[in-house]
Each structure stands twice: as structure tokens, then as C-alpha cells.
Amino acid sequence: MRMENLATRGANAPSDLRAWLAHLAERGRLAVARDGIALTDELAAVAKRLERDRAVLFPHPDGHEIPVVANLFAGRDWVANSIGVSEDQLLPRFLAAASNPLPTHEVTSGPVQEVVHDDVDLLRQLPIPKHNERDSGPYITAGLLIARNPKTGVQNVSIHRCQISGKNRIGVLLLPRHTFSYYRLAEEKGQALEIAIVIGAHPALLLASQAIAALDEDEMAIAGALLGQPVDVVKCRTNSVRVPAHAEIVIEGRILPKVREPEGPFGEFPQYYGPRSNREVIEVDAITHRAQPIFHTIVGGGYEHLILGGVPREATLLQHLRRSFPNVLDVRLTRGGTCRYHLAIKLDKTNDGEPKNVMMCAFGAHYDIKQVVVVDKDVDISSSEEIEWAVATRFQADRDLMVVSGALGSKLDPTSNNGISAKMGLDATAPVDAPELAFKRICVKDEDQVDLAVALQADQAAAVARLLAEARS
Template sequence: MRQASNGALSLRAWMQRLQETGRLAVGKPGLRLQHELAAIAQKLDGAQATFFPRPSDRPISVISGIVSDRGWMAEALGVAPEDLLGHFQQAAEAPLAWREVDDAPAQEIVHRDVDILKQLPVPTHNEHDNGAYITAGILIARDPETGVQNVAIHRCQISGPNRIGILLLPRHTDHFYRKAEASGKPLEIAICVGVSPACLLASQAIVPLGHDELEIAGALGHAPLEVVRCVTNDVRVPADAEIVLEGRILPKTREMEGPFGEFPQYYGEPGERHVIEIDAITHRREPLFHTIVGGGYEHLLLGAIPREATILSTLQRSFPGVMDVHLALGGVGRYHLYVKLKKTQEGEGKNVLLGAFAAHYDIKHAVVVDTDVDIHDPREVEWAVSTRFQADRDLVVISDSQGSKLDPSTDKGLGAKMGLDATIPVDAPEMKFKRIRVPGADTLDLAAVLDANGRWQG
């Protein structure tokens, strides 16, 4: 088991840690790939990760929910939970170049005669999903002009023995694809299923074109990531990946994909999508197939944490009083942002709200609070709104602005943004907004003052 110098764990080392600490539930052999695995993983979401040996009598086992808690992700990376955003910010700003190797566990077994659903245990999650989907595979593509790689997670529908329908949003993978398609060529890619927590988190980094997220993964682990060249193309993949599907996104080819249960916990609509043709599948001996259930904590946190780091960096450049940010899971880790601000002048809260909306178009509702409010506790934020906010004075509404196309309440992504300034006026009298406090309550040792065997009578 490989382990980075700062304590960041490989996938298998992290699975071992989960097992040793009672955070891994093991299913009975032979559970059904269609719906049953997802139902169990969803039931245990955020409480235990899951391991499913030989589902539907397949030889490859499935895992899920492995980073379904913010503290777990920090632990897997070897940092304290309060240092997680700072660690990610530092890794994104100072990536480590990967190190290429010639021999890798990811290529112990090679299949050139591809039949995805016979060779891999790909689950079907939701009631109306259009079949089996790869949901936790990091897709790696190379810029056809520069060779620089990009890493992202896309939903991948198995639509034939060697064929995958993929939703490409107008981001970096699509940018590479357009270059290749313009010259009439396919875009070479690889889908890696079963990678380290560092690789999973790095794949969601919001960085400019020309930044290889595998280098961010290396920085998250304080050691260059070992990569290996695919057997059928020039894409470099993590050497210790469990499973790799090597292929090409075909030019000028579109086929129906969807519906699929997405992170807002609604179905993404079906449509004509891009198509991948798989040329080879490579994997370790006895590999693990990782699946992420849409809309669960694992899905939401992998999107939220990198966005928080990017938003925090963006806001702090203009507003040094911004201390922390949090994308609430009640807002599906995308739409609801809480900002902790050390306010020094009036109007600053509203400016921070405007900066937050500019930091990422997904943000729909934002709340700015003072430093005495725990932004990771939604009850604290609600308390601040209820006692420090007045709608006719502290509300910001922006109509007809860009939002998420996966938010069904928008008009194809066009919607409104709402900001709430729930901060205390700078010149407020000290006692007007002073929180009540019982002396000693925060340091009380209950075991020292309560009688565990005591009774009120008899």
C-alpha cells in the first residue's frame, strides 16, 4: 500500500483504515447491481462506506461512500479538518509534476476484446436512470495540440459492449474535444475507476486550462504521483488505479444519453450526447470498482470542497476580512454559500455577496455572517439570519443571472440570486448583539459532575 510522506493514503490504505475504525460495512456476496447496491449505500450514506463482494455474481467487488464525510476526506489526506481548504488551496497553487513509470498495478490485466458490462460490475442506481453508469471514474484527456492533460468526472452511460455515452459540459474536456473534432480526429481519453482520495478531490479543482489535476493530486499527497502510459494511447493515468478504460471520444458522433440522477437529486434530462469508444480495459488483480450514488454525501462533498477553496481564494483577494466559506449540503454543495466575515465597515457585507456570486455561477443563495457564527452549522446561520437580518435593508436580489442548468427551477440555467447580509452593524452598542453565555458550559466535563448510577428516587 502506497502512502505519501504527509500521511495521504492510497485507495487501498484508506479502505483498510475505514475497516479498522468500524466505518466500512460489508454486504453479502451476490447483491444485485441493479438498484440494490445503491439502496444500501444510500442508507448508510455519511455513516459507513460500503464494500460489496461479487455483486450479481461478478468476480470484481464494488465500493461506495468512501469519502462521504468532510472529516474523512481530511483524514485520508493526512490533515486536520480545519486545514482541509488551506491544504487544497496550497496544492492548487503549487502542483507537483508527476513521475512516469514503465510498470504499474493498473495494467496487471489487459483486455483488448472489450465488453464493459461483462467485464466490469457497473451498477444502475436510480429508478429512471437510463441503464448502468460509471459515476466515480476520473476521465483524463490530453490537449491534442500541447499534450497537457485535464482530469474531470463525467457521467458515463454504458450504451454498448465498447460504447459509452458521456455528458460534456462546456469546460476543459470539451475544449480539447473541439480541437480534435475540428481536425476530424477523435480525442484520446482514459477513464480511471478506483483512485486515491487525493486523485478524486484533485479532479474537481477549478483551475485554468493548462493545469494537469494529477499534479494537484501529487501536491495533496506531498509526493509526485506515479503515472503510466496507456497501452493503446498516449494518456497518462495513475499507476495504482484499480481499473482503466482506454478509448476515444468520437468526432461528429452523438447518441442518446440519460436520464440520470444528478447531484441536485433530480434527473438530468436525456439528450444527444458525445460518444466514447473503448479500445481496452486494464486493471489490477482483484480490482475494486468505485461507484458514487448521485446526490449522496460523497457526490456533494467532492464538488463542494474544491469550490470552497476556489471561492475562498477569490474572495480573500478583494476582501481580506473573509475568514472562511462553506457550501452547505442542504444547498446540494453548490447553490447555498455561507461566508464568515470580520467586518470593518458598513456595506462590506453586500460587496462580499456580490463577489461571491461572481466567484462561481452555481451560487444561488449566499449569507454573510460575523466571526462568532459557525458557518458549518446551519442552525447557527439560521439564527444569525433570524436576529441580524432585515429584508428591507439587508437583502440583495439579482434577476436574470446565470445559474446551474441542473437546477430545475431555472429557465435553462437563467435564474435569480439572493444574498442576505446577516452581519452586525459596525457601530452597534456592545450589549445589543452580545450572545448569551453560561460560564463554564463550553469546558464542562460531564463525567466528572454526573453520577452514572444515580437515581432520582429509590
């Protein structure tokens, strides 16, 4: 896709987090909590009650001057709106951005550095909530952790759970991905890895952080393409990391070499607790923020957590699959599969056996994927009912089931053995040479043409009352 088209498509996107909140408020999708909601448990409880309906702003949680916002995404349509496109254009838009990234634009100053705290006290200076009942304490859950490759200087953007362990100390879970690779490069030399944690960024940056990108592909460049213009970045005050100039809050620090401290438990996306273990440690050197910042939090394992992780992964999975199978029409990481583990693939099938090849390609695309269901083009993969129907009517376990044992999976899956997991694929497609009516879905002719305003009586209550009276006479 040409870059001028990307710019045009991003024109309707809100300019930053505040513009997105204004967009939601104008449409009745932003609730405002009463003052004084407790940061421990109560804030998360209110957010959970509203998670599929409205974003919620907490003006003075526990009397704190900085407000907290949660539930930035309550549906796929919200995700699409945040980058200025319709829902049906969401995955194509993300694919175009990933294929045509826009490098960041460095500026000398930005709103995110209007206020500086060199004497750091995380829990006093920031309203950091505790979310799930058995969480070990307050966690930063919506922070973009930005790290620079110690050799190349290329940055990586990702989201990690960050436990507040002291006034200037954060325990962080680093899974074996790009930030961990950068950390190992630094640690092997006995050096700390400079990082920044960005809180309150444009939704496009949150989405881009979840892309399945190659090592040394800067996710902020993908975010720029989503927005149709480069992301303005500014150098941190205490290290060389570049952060979004128009974000709300930045925590500057270093992941210490050869240091591990207890972190967890924490409520994760599978809706179970990630266990307590010795994890890497961030030492914080400074906090900067806008004059009147907003703190974004994500309830661990909640709906926002699932959607944020699901949509970018779907786009990159679709891109990966289409390289080998251009007849893959669409993909969905299902909600019941935690938007990580279960993948539905819509295929315009041309050969029997093809779905199994597609499954193997999907398993290789990301280690989190545990189950793949391949369905025909007449199945709505946004509907769990439709997927189950396809399995019920087009799948036979002795013929259409694939099981792979001893593969790498998610360490957060409680059924895995330290991440070693089985993979299951289900071919729920009809045979190519099946008789025409054998797998043809039934339909009532012209059902979609019926105008109920014409077909039904205008006064339904009066019509029902009349019929009941006639039945009694």
C-alpha cells in the same frame, strides 16, 4: 507553503485506494455486504442506507469477480484523513496544494495495466451498477475522465456521468468546462479527443479533480501536492493519455467528433434527474486493470457525491475570495444547498456594505453558486441552525437582500431556464457601529468549564427514583 512542508503533511496519507479501505476497516468504518447483491438498484440501496456511517464493499455483486466499493467519504473528517491531515487543516491543505502543484512522474509500467482487454465488453468485464430508480441504465459515476489538450498536451482531470450505451460505447455529459473545451478544439478539426476513464484512484485524485482550476492546470499535479509526492503515471496502451499507474481500472477511448446519442435520465447532485438528451459519445478501445481490481462507484446525488464536490470547491472559493477580501475567514457549501448552490461565508467585517462586495465576488467565482449568506465571525458556518439564526436576527430583506436576475447558473438546476438563473445574496451581519449589546450573543458564564461528572450525581437512575419517591410521599 514550502514544498518540504507539503511532503511532511502528506506522510500520513494512505498510499492508494486499498490503503484507504484498510484505514477505514481498522476503525470499524468499512462494512462488507453479502455475496450476490444485485448491481441494479440493490447495491445502491445498501450504499445509501450506510452513506453517513460506513463505506461498504460488495465482494461479488451479481456474481461478478470484481468487487465494488461505495461511500469512500461519509464526512468532512474522512476527507481530511484520506490526505493525512485533521479536519481543521483540510481547506488550508487543499489551498497549499493548489498553489504548489507537483508535476506527475511518468513510469514505464504499473499495476493498472496488469490485465488488458482489447476485445471490449463493458458490462461483462466490469461490475457497473444502476443507481437511482429512473436512471436510464448502468453508469460509471466515480471515473476520472482524463483528457489532453490537443494543442498543448496538458491534461485535465474531471468526473462526468458515463452511461453504458453498448459493448464499447459510453454516453457522456460534458458541461461547458475544460474537457468540453478540449473536445471542441479536436472536433473543430474533425478529430476524436483521446481520453481515459480511471476507476479506483487514490482519494486525493478524486478531490483534486473537483478543484476550480484554470484551463491547462493539471489536477493530477494538485493531487501530487496533496500527497506530498508526484503521482506516478503510465501511458495508455492505445492513446497518449497518461493515467495513474496505481489505480485499479482504466478505460481507454475517444470522444467521437460530430456524434451525439441519447443519454439520461440520471440522478444528479440536486437530488433530481438530469434529463435525457443527445450527448457526446465515447468509443472504448481497451480496458486495463490490476490483476484483482476494485471498482469504485458513487451513488448519484448521494452523500459521497455531495462531499466530494463540496470540499475542493470550498478551498478554491476561499482562495478566490481572499485575493480581494483577506478578512474572509471561512466558507461552506451547505449540504441543504447540495454542496454546490448555497454558499455561507464567515467574514471579519470591517465596513458596512462590504458583505455585498463579497457576495458579488462569490457569484463571479463559480456559476453554480445561486445563494450566498454572509455572516459574522461569531457564527459557526458548519451549522445550518447557526446560519439560519444569523439570518433571523441580523438580516432585513428590504435592506440586506441582493438579487441578480438573468445570470448564468447550473443547467442541472430544474428551476433554471437552460442554465439562466437568478442569484440571491443575504447580508446577515451586524452593523459595524451597532451598540455593544445590540448584537452581542448571550452566553452563560463558564458553561464550557462545567465538568458534568462532578456536577451530576454518579447514579442518575437512583437519584431520579429517590426524587420521584419523595414527590409521592
